[in-house]
Amino acid sequence: MSAPPICPRCDQDQIQRYRFxxxxxxxxxxxxxxxxxxPQTATDVANALFLDDVVAAxxxxxxxxxxNRIWADVIEPASGTG
Known part of the structure; x- marks a missing residue:
């Protein structure tokens, strides 16, 4: 199993799967x-959105x-999901 890719926007952390x-x-x-x-978009800078914008929408x-909420209220890691 290969390591998750590094974020192309910040080059600081790996891209991980989460779910609402x-x-x-x-x-x-x-x-x-x-x-x-x-999931249907390539993980490149051109397709990147910001979590705050998506959650607000x-x-x-x-x-x-x-x-009035924290990440754990809205999202969680999606480990082991297909």
Whole structure:
């Protein structure tokens, strides 16, 4: 098994699989710079989104989605998911 790729945006951390707790949708995330990729997109800089923007959109919020919640309320590691 090969190591997860290094984030192309920050070159600081590995890209890991996470999932949204509410519906189990899996995505890739760099926890160093919060770069986010949907599974159907290549994990490159051009396709990178920011976790805050995706979570805010999913929750229907315009401002910072972390004002009244923490990551563990919304996402979790997706270890062992297909």
């Amino acid at each position: 707790k509410d519906d189990g949708v899996v995505f890739s995330l760099c926890t160093e710079c919060d770069s986010f990729w949907w 999913r929750l229907g919020e315009v401002e910072n989605p972390w004002t």
